[in-house]
Amino acid sequence: MMKHIDNNGRRSRAVVANGTVYMGGQVADDWTADVATQTRQALARIDAILAEAGSDRSKVVSAQIWLKTMDDYEAMNAVWDAWVDPAGAPARSCGVVEMAHEGLRVEIIPTAIL
Amino acid sequence: MMKHIDNNGRRSRAVVANGTVYMGGQVADDWTADVATQTRQALARIDAILAEAGSDRSKVVSAQIWLKTMDDYEAMNAVWDAWVDPAGAPARSCGVVEMAHEGLRVEIIPTAIL
């Protein structure tokens, strides 16, 4: 009834339950990269998690996006806009939040359906 | 199965799926107004989105509220308290988060059921 994806004992990258894919905050692999690259890497990770859950980017219902600075807003959006299924973008919120590691410039917390 | 409300290709104001209304961060129309006015305008927008989704304020299950400064906490709460259905207030969290535009004093991210 619950499926945990990539559980390390502290957090799972996603938990699938009740037809919903609850995801944790997804970040880039390279924490020295600029915000465009970090956004691209975080979204690639999200695609992979969604695939493992049996979902895909067209089924993301909401996303909260954290940035290190609002100066990165347009660069993040350019990558985001190219990624989103234009037939139906998620409900979205975006704010500046200090993240767990100083190099991180963006963290994305999506919810999807199956 | 998914209904997107006011999709502009970057974000929808809400996505309805699985009996749930996932909403993005809702803000005021007038970004020069004080926090009470901005809260009132954001909540009016939420009412309109809920109506379009086939829900209403009594069915909001949770809300995350972002403020520009905690100095606005009481003024936001006064408007919020008058808006909420006293028979059943949503689960709520409220913190200071820098938002996408400098004039914004409050952003509200609700989830509702149908």
Place this chain on the structure above:
Amino acid sequence: MMKHIDNNGRRSRAVVANGTVYMGGQVADDWTADVATQTRQALARIDAILAEAGSDRSKVVSAQIWLKTMDDYEAMNAVWDAWVDPAGAPARSCGVVEMAHEGLRVEIIPTAIL
């Protein structure tokens, strides 16, 4: 169809609907305590709310964690790691967000299923 837990007219501690337990931001009782104690107290409160909702910590699907400062990250994690059901940790995000009261060092916003 909706069950409100500890509704004070402004917020409920949790709302149960559609098989889901939507929780507000949970904090410690003692706002002068260090982050380890505050984390322990917030998690105890979450356990109590989950029990009242008919759920438990193994059914938490996601949690957003707010800290006063990232200097508290490891101390919070030590308490969190001991609390989490290792068979299946929730999807998690953690950032620095200024909370409603100055003494608060941690606030946890979980979602669970029944």
